[in-house]
Amino acid sequence: MPEPTQPPLLEVRDFGLEFRTRSGTVRALEGVNLRLRKGEIVGLVGESGSGKSVLSYAMLGISDRAARVTGGAALFGGLDLLRADEGTLADLRGREISMIFQSPRTALNPIRPVGLQIEDVLRRHAAARGPDLGRSLKAHAVQALREVAIADPERRAHAYPFEMSGGMCQRVMIALALACRPSLLIADEPTTGLDVTTQAAVMDLITELARERQMATLFITHDLALAADHCDRIVVMHAGHAVESAPSRKLFASARHPYTAQLVSSTPGERSALADLAPVPGQLPDLRRTDLPRCRFAERCERASQRCRTERPVLDAAATHGVACWHPLGEPLPTATASCEVAHG
Amino acid sequence: MAEALLRVERLLKTFPVAGRRGARLHAVDDIDFTIAPGESLGLVGESGCGKSTLVRLIARLLDAGDGRIVFDGTDLAALPAAQFARRPERARIQMVFQDATDSLNPRFTARDTIAEPFKLLARMGRAAIEPRVQEVARQVGLPTELLSRFPHQLSGGQKARVGIARALAVQPQLLILDEPTAALDVSVQAVVLQLLDRLRRELGLAVLFVSHDLNVVRLLTDRVAVMYLGKLVEVGPSEAVFRAPRHPYTQALVSAIPGQGPRIKLGGEITSPIDPPTHACRFHGRCPRGEDRCGREAPALVTFSAGHSAACHFVGQPPVPRAAELRS
Amino acid sequence: MTTTAAPSIAAPADPAAQGSTLGHVRHVLSENPVTLLAAGLFVAFVVMALVGPWLVPYDPLASNASRALEPPSAAHWFGTDALGRDIFSRVVVATRLDLGIAFAAVAMSFVIGMPLGLAAGFLGGWWDRIVSRLADTVMAFPLFVLAMGIVAALGNTVGNIILATAIINLPFYIRVARAEANVRRNAGWVEAARLAGNGNVRIVAMHLFPNALPPAMVQVSLNMGWAILNAAGLSFIGLGVRPPTPEWGILVAEGAQFIVSGEWWVSLFPGLVLMLAVFTFNLLGDALRDIFDPRRRT
Numbered sequence: 001m002p003e004p005t006q007p008p009l010l011e012v013r014d015f016g017l018e019f020r021t022r023s024g025t026v027r028a029l030e031g032v033n034l035r036l037r038k039g040e041i042v043g044l045v046g047e048s049g050s051g052k053s054v055l056s057y058a059m060l061g062i063s064d065r066a067a068r069v070t071g072g073a074a075l076f077g078g079l080d081l082l083r084a085d086e087g088t089l090a091d092l093r094g095r096e097i098s099m100i101f102q103s104p105r106t107a108l109n110p111i112r113p114v115g116l117q118i119e120d121v122l123r124r125h126a127a128a129r130g131p132d133l134g135r136s137l138k139a140h141a142v143q144a145l146r147e148v149a150i151a152d153p154e155r156r157a158h159a160y161p162f163e164m165s166g167g168m169c170q171r172v173m174i175a176l177a178l179a180c181r182p183s184l185l186i187a188d189e190p191t192t193g194l195d196v197t198t199q200a201a202v203m204d205l206i207t208e209l210a211r212e213r214q215m216a217t218l219f220i221t222h223d224l225a226l227a228a229d230h231c232d233r234i235v236v237m238h239a240g241h242a243v244e245s246a247p248s249r250k251l252f253a254s255a256r257h258p259y260t261a262q263l264v265s266s267t268p269g270e271r272s273a274l275a276d277l278a279p280v281p282g283q284l285p286d287l288r289r290t291d292l293p294r295c296r297f298a299e300r301c302e303r304a305s306q307r308c309r310t311e312r313p314v315l316d317a318a319a320t321h322g323v324a325c326w327h328p329l330g331e332p333l334p335t336a337t338a339s340c341e342v343a344h345g
Numbered sequence: 346m347a348e349a350l351l352r353v354e355r356l357l358k359t360f361p362v363a364g365r366r367g368a369r370l371h372a373v374d375d376i377d378f379t380i381a382p383g384e385s386l387g388l389v390g391e392s393g394c395g396k397s398t399l400v401r402l403i404a405r406l407l408d409a410g411d412g413r414i415v416f417d418g419t420d421l422a423a424l425p426a427a428q429f430a431r432r433p434e435r436a437r438i439q440m441v442f443q444d445a446t447d448s449l450n451p452r453f454t455a456r457d458t459i460a461e462p463f464k465l466l467a468r469m470g471r472a473a474i475e476p477r478v479q480e481v482a483r484q485v486g487l488p489t490e491l492l493s494r495f496p497h498q499l500s501g502g503q504k505a506r507v508g509i510a511r512a513l514a515v516q517p518q519l520l521i522l523d524e525p526t527a528a529l530d531v532s533v534q535a536v537v538l539q540l541l542d543r544l545r546r547e548l549g550l551a552v553l554f555v556s557h558d559l560n561v562v563r564l565l566t567d568r569v570a571v572m573y574l575g576k577l578v579e580v581g582p583s584e585a586v587f588r589a590p591r592h593p594y595t596q597a598l599v600s601a602i603p604g605q606g607p608r609i610k611l612g613g614e615i616t617s618p619i620d621p622p623t624h625a626c627r628f629h630g631r632c633p634r635g636e637d638r639c640g641r642e643a644p645a646l647v648t649f650s651a652g653h654s655a656a657c658h659f660v661g662q663p664p665v666p667r668a669a670e671l672r673s
Numbered sequence: 674m675t676t677t678a679a680p681s682i683a684a685p686a687d688p689a690a691q692g693s694t695l696g697h698v699r700h701v702l703s704e705n706p707v708t709l710l711a712a713g714l715f716v717a718f719v720v721m722a723l724v725g726p727w728l729v730p731y732d733p734l735a736s737n738a739s740r741a742l743e744p745p746s747a748a749h750w751f752g753t754d755a756l757g758r759d760i761f762s763r764v765v766v767a768t769r770l771d772l773g774i775a776f777a778a779v780a781m782s783f784v785i786g787m788p789l790g791l792a793a794g795f796l797g798g799w800w801d802r803i804v805s806r807l808a809d810t811v812m813a814f815p816l817f818v819l820a821m822g823i824v825a826a827l828g829n830t831v832g833n834i835i836l837a838t839a840i841i842n843l844p845f846y847i848r849v850a851r852a853e854a855n856v857r858r859n860a861g862w863v864e865a866a867r868l869a870g871n872g873n874v875r876i877v878a879m880h881l882f883p884n885a886l887p888p889a890m891v892q893v894s895l896n897m898g899w900a901i902l903n904a905a906g907l908s909f910i911g912l913g914v915r916p917p918t919p920e921w922g923i924l925v926a927e928g929a930q931f932i933v934s935g936e937w938w939v940s941l942f943p944g945l946v947l948m949l950a951v952f953t954f955n956l957l958g959d960a961l962r963d964i965f966d967p968r969r970r971t
Contacts, residue, residue, distance in 0.1 A: 047531070048501075196391070196557055196601045197611055198391075199601070222530060225603040262532070266531055266532045436870075442861045447862065449865075450866070450883075461866070465875075
């Protein structure tokens with residue numbers, strides 16, 4: 001576990017992003033605060049449409065062309081990723097910041113053997129190769145495959161992605177991402193579509209390597225239980241806002257944001273009965289609306305008050321357990337005299 | 346004890362392997378199980394275990410190589426799949442697909458999709474169909490204004506409801522659910538699962554629930570069958586199988602669920618379903634508990650307590666007649 | 674996700690942009706000015722074809738030797754040809770024949786080619802082999818030469834021009850339909866259709882066909898342009914329509930010999946109108962596809 005006094009490796013401050021589309025401007029992200037320390041594994045959890053993938057793509061500078069940053073900064077070791085030029089970002093990608101994608105087979109080049117793909121990355125960032133023992137690129141690639149527990153790596157290096165199973169392709173992608181020993185790894189739903197046992201093995205691999213190399217990891221998923229199992233901390237996103245940030249166990253045991261609490265209770269666990277599953281009421285708000293309440297959960301929240309509609313609650317990324325809510329769970333609701341009006345989704 | 350609604354006996358399906366003459370891929374290998382009327386049976390297994398094939402055999406989308414599928418007295422396996430669409434039995438077994446988006450014709454409105462079984466299977470006229478479509482839409486919680494929409498104008502949860510409405514339209518007796526919530530967000534998933542459970546109880550449906558999400562299967566099923574490489578390795582009451590799994594594979598599966606504590610690691614990759622050895626346990630090689638006997642003798646499905654059986658040499662109790670005869 | 678980080682918002686519950694086919698057509702047309710232009714031209718051509726012959730100032734067949742080869746003027750907008758006939762009237766009247774031939778040929782290709790292609794793509798096996806070989810055989814020839822051969826062999830009638838044009842366009846429809854059917858034969862909704870009681874024929878006709886329509890529509894419109902050119906080309910070389918029947922190709926042929934001697938208008942105007950017609954149909958292709966594709970309805 002990282003020391004709390006260390007400065008964060010990645011600091012996202014008040015980050016806003018929008019997409020200009022034919023049907024309107026989608027305010028995909030607003031005021032997102034996030035911190036990641038060296039060696040910390042953070043889970044970024046949210047439903048589809050919450051903006052979690054958009055956030056990571058924006059940081060790496062690979063957003064869709066219709067994306068526009070509306071404010072804030074993403075500081076990585078002093079450099080603002082959002083304002084860096086393409087050349088600087090290209091140097092960083094793969095060497096200092098790496099990403100693993102959702103569909104392993106489609107993220108790999110289908111007409112190139114996997115060993116060569118790893119060599120490509122190594123060649124691009126020649127200066128940052130690991131302990132340089134004078135070995136050839138090929139040997140380094142084979143070593144990278146060995147480190148992700150692929151059996152018989154010398155032979156597998158010549159294989160094409162279509163010859164490998166989903167789980168193995170994912171391991172290759174991890175090898176690709178970690179070949180140059182980056183200090184930050186972003187894993188975007190790396191286990192969706194994989195079987196439960198493969199999923200467990202891949203997650204174990206990622207977390208093991210992360211701890212070994214003191215690599216900060218941002219693990220993006222919609223599976224709250226999976227995040228809780230493998231991450232030190234979880235940040236919950238809703239409709240483009242970061243709404244809660246807490247150590248995993250604490251989040252599950254005592255969530256403070258109403259959305260988090262409902263997410264937790266709609267996740268089937270070991271002891272739940274079907275009737276216990278309480279789905280989150282309402283739907284994600286349409287982010288093209290110009291009349292959105294300032295707290296975007298207000299329309300689905302039982303605890304909402306007038307303040308929630310007019311003032312946006314901000315997440316304190318520095319706090320151990322931060323929450324972006326005016327009436328978090330555990331605190332009493334405002335009384336009638338304090339201009340409260342309960343909204344129903 | 347009621348007469349079984351569905352009884353599957355020695356079901357077999359193999360596929361030719363491209364490029365290797367004579368080799369066959371054993372997708373479903375000599376499987377037996379039963380489903381009683383109104384009972385919910387879960388089918389669990391990982392990709393490549395053959396559960397998709399098994400489900401398509403039962404739904405008569407595929408022809409079996411051997412074996413019987415006895416549904417309410419009639420052997421459906423004897424009826425060719427290509428002509429099954431016009432038979433009266435078609436209406437009695439229906440299926441909800443995994444990917445709701447993929448299972449809806451992009452050029453049909455929700456109404457067209459739901460009306461089709463009424464038109465083709467119940468042979469109803471247009472005037473009679475509309476009120477029924479509305480009724481079934483209400484049953485699944487789909488607002489009737491959405492019936493005129495195309496799939497790309499509906500949300501994930503709404504598309505799932507359309508798929509369910511279509512399956513339930515002509516009141517089947519057996520409903521096969523093929524990972525119905527896999528593509529949905531967790532909050533929508535909860536809603537759909539509760540809906541499915543309510544409908545099952547209200548309509549007295551028998552359900553075959555296929556999923557890889559063990560937590561979800563446990564919530565919705567009375568019994569569960571675990572499949573590995575074309576064979577059933579464990580069958581029993583859901584609670585019992587999850588609480589105290591007896592087969593090493595089931596144990597590994599259950600331990601892999603997030604939050605279950607120490608994980609049992611399985612070595613190597615899944616063995617190939619092409620020409621598997623007939624005189625060895627198929628799990629041998631990945632099993633944390635393998636011994637010589639496992640490589641020489643294939644274990645039979647053995648019952649060791651009421652309705653709970655497993656195919657492993659180390660289950661520990663004296664062998665009893667095949668579990669297919671017994672039901673919970 | 675197909676594009677990097679395009680927002681995956683749950684499809685909005687947006688009742689505003691629903692509605693009628695007419696509303697949708699209007700929306701498609703207004704989206705793109707080029708589409709609107711193409712639609713306008715298309716309507717103009719159709720009107721010309723339908724009512725042109727009654728509105729023309731001169732009888733297209735009436736020759737007047739004293740007014741031969743006169744340049745364009747207020748009396749004769751496109752000038753006159755070697756026999757003193759008004760070129761403008763001839764061009765307008767030719768519209769009906771040219772459009773008619775093209776439309777009939779394309780319709781025939783579509784009606785025969787689509788079902789063949791869908792069956793080949795969906796059923797595979799022998800169906801696929803036979804139909805594909807048929808298409809390959811047609812495509813093995815330079816298409817215009819094949820059309821020439823067919824018309825020469827069967828005789829110089831309008832009917833044979835239509836037949837020849839239909840045959841050489843058949844492979845395009847077969848290919849489009851086959852590709853669409855092939856891609857979708859394993860789609861979930863095809864399996865679901867079986868569960869709902871659809872046999873193979875119904876699946877091809879009611880389920881696959883509507884899905885193959887959008888790309889087929891683009892083919893239809895491109896084909897129309899090509900069919901017009903084909904008919905004109907055949908007439909230009911003397912096969913097909915016989916003079917004095919006005920037809921754009923014949924008009925161009927009649928004027929070809931006068932270009933060198935300076936009477937440029939005899940060929941030019943028919944040529945321009947021909948070009949405009951083909952251009953219109955090419956532009957219309959995209960609009961037609963959008964009209965037929967429900968996914969554009971948002």
